[in-house]
Amino acid sequence: MMAGMDSQFIANLISGISALAAAFSALFAGISWYQSNGSKKAKAESEERARQAEESLKQMHQIIEEQQSQSQSQADIASNLWRPKFQLTHVRGLRYKLQNITKQSLNVLKVVNQDEFFRCDDIHHQFNPGESLDIRLGDVMGKPLPSNLVLQVADQDEPIYVQIPGKFS
Numbered sequence: 001m002m003a004g005m006d007s008q009f010i011a012n013l014i015s016g017i018s019a020l021a022a023a024f025s026a027l028f029a030g031i032s033w034y035q036s037n038g039s040k041k042a043k044a045e046s047e048e049r050a051r052q053a054e055e056s057l058k059q060m061h062q063i064i065e066e067q068q069s070q071s072q073s074q075a076d077i078a079s080n081l082w083r084p085k086f087q088l089t090h091v092r093g094l095r096y097k098l099q100n101i102t103k104q105s106l107n108v109l110k111v112v113n114q115d116e117f118f119r120c121d122d123i124h125h126q127f128n129p130g131e132s133l134d135i136r137l138g139d140v141m142g143k144p145l146p147s148n149l150v151l152q153v154a155d156q157d158e159p160i161y162v163q164i165p166g167k168f169s
Contacts, residue, residue: 086127086162088149094119094136098149098162100127107154116146123151137164 085106089097100106106127114120119138127133139145148161
């Protein structure tokens with residue numbers, strides 16, 4: 001009888017160990033499943049953050065490109081704005097001072113509207129930046145000076161119009 005019990009005991013013991021092993025297996029399978037779910041979720045969150053970061057980077061690049069384009073456009077506009085090249089200042093009587101107010105040298109070839117003056121000096125002069133030249137411009141009684149002194153400048157297709165100021169002395 002002892003032998004029968006021993007074999008029953010051993011069978012029960014093996015059965016219990018198998019059940020315990022099955023329970024541990026189920027427990028570890030559950031833990032693995034939970035971790036894999038968590039890691040899938042973490043992976044998905046990580047991928048979403050990476051996608052958002054890439055999208056933000058693209059947007060920043062677009063903004064930078066737009067700002068550079070606007071800066072270039074503003075520089076182009078500023079460079080194309082009309083600026084006077086000469087300034088004419090009345091000194092006294094028939095005397096005027098013609099001054100180059102640009103940052104480059106200008107070579108005046110002639111006065112285009114010289115015939116509109118009673119007296120007008122010939123101007124054939126290389127003006128360096130800031131340089132000026134005293135000239136004489138005269139009108140006739142009853143015929144005022146024209147509103148502009150028109151100069152033909154080398155390397156310029158169109159003549160340059162210089163406003164003649166009113167006489168104050």
